Amino acid sequence: MSLAEVTQLPLNQKLQIMEAIWEDLRSRAESFDIPPRDKALLEERRARAARGEAAILDWDEVKHTIGRA
Incomplete structure (x- = not known):
C-alpha cells in the first residue's frame, strides 16, 4: 500500500490499521534484537x-x- 493510498483511507480505517500494527509489534517485542x-x-x-x-x-x-x- 502506497502513502498516497493510505492518505485516502477514512480515519477509522487508519486507526484500525495502526492498532493492528502496534499489536503485532507488541506481540513480537521479545524477539527484537536490542x-x-x-x-x-x-x-x-x-x-x-x-x-x-x-x-x-x-x-x-x-x-x-x-x-x-
Whole structure:
C-alpha cells in the first residue's frame, strides 16, 4: 500500500490499521534484537522510576510539554 493510498483511507480505517500494527509489534517485542547498551539504559530508567527518583508521565502529559523548553 502506497502513502498516497493510505492518505485516502477514512480515519477509522487508519486507526484500525495502526492498532493492528502496534499489536503485532507488541506481540513480537521479545524477539527484537536490542543492543545491550539500550537494554541497560532502559533497565536503569525503570530502576530510577521504581525508586521514586524519576517521574512517569503519560503521553497526554508529555505532548503538552513538547516545545515549551
